[in-house]
Amino acid sequence: MENNCPNCGRKLSIFYVKQECDKCGCNLLYYDMENRMEEDAKQAKQEYDRLYALINRILGPLIRHQQKQEAKKQAKNGGKQEKTTEETPSE
Numbered sequence: 001m002e003n004n005c006p007n008c009g010r011k012l013s014i015f016y017v018k019q020e021c022d023k024c025g026c027n028l029l030y031y032d033m034e035n036r037m038e039e040d041a042k043q044a045k046q047e048y049d050r051l052y053a054l055i056n057r058i059l060g061p062l063i064r065h066q067q068k069q070e071a072k073k074q075a076k077n078g079g080k081q082e083k084t085t086e087e088t089p090s091e
């Protein structure tokens, strides 16, 4: 396992416990933290989008199927409709 300074590339021992690099003095703990967080956020967004697309692909047809069944049921019931909130006005 190698541990290098992200700024100057100096090899650091894995037992190196200081926050700053010996050679260049850059902060190892917070080096590039903002960029990394931005990357993380980007990745999270991508993963979310992928997940959403997947859910859509699975649930989309299901919901459409259910809507079709619902429409069929309503058509079958014809005149004597059950009490629903969205009543279609009869002539």
Ligand SMILES: [Zn+2]
Binding pocket: 005, 006, 007, 008, 009, 010, 021, 022, 023, 024, 025, 026
């Ligand atoms: Zn360094």
